[in-house]
Amino acid sequence: MKDFEVFGNKSQGYNFVESLKSGRSLFSFVISYTETCEIPGITLAGADIDSIKFTPPADAEYLHYGYCKTIDKIPMTPDGKPTPGLLTKTALESASIPHLTINAGSKIPPKLPFIDTGMSSGKNISVSDAMTDSQVSHAVDYGRIIGRSLASLTDCLIIGESIPGGTTTALAVLRALGYDARVSSSIPKNPIELKNKVAASALERIDSDHPYSIIAKVGDPMIPFVAGMLSSASGVSRVMLAGGTQMAAVLAFASKIGFNEENTVIGTSCYIIDDSSANFVGLIKEIADIAAISVNPKLEDSEFPGLRAYSEGFVKEGVGAGGCMISSMAKTGYNSAKFLEMAEKEYSRLFDSN
């Protein structure tokens, strides 16, 4: 078990890991978009600013087909570091965990079958409200419907996300809901000042402490949708929110609309937990009495610089990578060395074929 660490509600976390060994898991990948990501310098999720909007559908396509249809290569940072979806894909395939894509406001629909929600993208919170109140209600309602359906098909519903710029909206939502949040991000020299400035200007627009109104003003479509999923799914099966700061914001909003703590954990990578600028564990404890499970895939041992980069603070988390690695390694019994070997094989496949 040295590859995992459990924080927060520890006994719940260990029980959760135990249950993953024999039960069925289903990964649901929620893709979305906030125009907040178009603020220069705020995200690296995409090779350049025009390609950011293709990252969520391309990640979905890569998980599904092993290559992308919407863009030529798999999503990567401007200097060629690959999407954390590489870790997700390795995790899902090695443990035969099925997955479904859900479009909750992506600007570009993915070229594969997906669950549609009729949701729109979110606006840039530095200049306007993200959504209307009724769009927030729609997101929660549809999240509840889909969460209930998917949870009834599995023992553990893993929920991951791809929403470029999402740490900034998550930061704003957490602060608006009263938490002392600091963000993690896909960039090692986290542009904290920029994110703080954007969040602060968005917070000025808040004129009500109603949680729906807060999401409408400073959030993004992913947050209310995944919170709705969690709210219904946690009544039916176990749920693992797979992600970092964005999932903390989901948890904070979900605690306002209600969910079953006993069935819920956050699963993430050690790169989020170790990020001294973010205090992730403290934040989760403040929000809910659940476990935060962390996995260390020991990517610093990789022969490939593109994989070592994760351990050096690049990318860190996304596409549900941490949670999927936890579920996969618990189910297969593989340790991190074996997992790394498989991730490296996938890395070679990608960069030989690209």
Place this chain on the structure above:
Amino acid sequence: MKDFEVFGNKSQGYNFVESLKSGRSLFSFVISYTETCEIPGITLAGADIDSIKFTPPADAEYLHYGYCKTIDKIPMTPDGKPTPGLLTKTALESASIPHLTINAGSKIPPKLPFIDTGMSSGKNISVSDAMTDSQVSHAVDYGRIIGRSLASLTDCLIIGESIPGGTTTALAVLRALGYDARVSSSIPKNPIELKNKVAASALERIDSDHPYSIIAKVGDPMIPFVAGMLSSASGVSRVMLAGGTQMAAVLAFASKIGFNEENTVIGTSCYIIDDSSANFVGLIKEIADIAAISVNPKLEDSEFPGLRAYSEGFVKEGVGAGGCMISSMAKTGYNSAKFLEMAEKEYSRLFDSN
């Protein structure tokens, strides 16, 4: 077991029913559209010709919410006979069988979360080709993807459909593939002459015996999509095609693209099996060595004329009603009298609230 009868490969059919008792089932409801339904007199799936296109999404909404959002009332025939979805809903709810809606070319998207396929509606085969060859390929490919995903989430994937006018395209496909098919339909005085005329004129356009080309010329979007689902799903789990003539056409096309017979059955209502004009059992035997399972819900015993009408030859089948009743009664152990009681309760709820 008197409520069920098994035809064709009997031992396979009895084993299938036995497996339904303990295993998980998932109902996937495929909605689609062919403009062939706009030929006056060819279908009763809708109160009038303008409302036919709302029937598939309205059936999906009714299954999901218990009422429709796209139209005011539940789908019914011009003289007020309710959708067979009433039987489907009773079956799914009484056995807690989860379900998902898939949009495979419906003219109107349903107002609920659904799996999207990017497919278009089919054209009227009496005047033009139904689809292009590449649309057929897309339907098969997406069917395969979705079938594999859903089958990995359950022990038995039940597939039902709603495509008004679909018996006519099914008839044309069956004949084009060389079967001596006669059709069943939602109308007691089955407009056989009209359907034959439409099918015959469509068959004249066929200039290749390639199965994809045949579907493109005289089929509809549902047939290749569900055949694709069957093709991949039957390799992973058991599959029940829930329906009558349309599912025979699916089976006929699937036998060209390949599927696992051992895992596949057709489940339908006795009103299809008993329809002397259709020779359903003989047709299935000709196509594949699988079981056809029939359920008799004894609706002739109902106090409500709207339910008795099914047993008098109206509607007969649709929305996967027969297959869902089989799965539900096998799982709950309820007999047809108990099932009828629940269906009557649902009927009262609908017609008191409408």
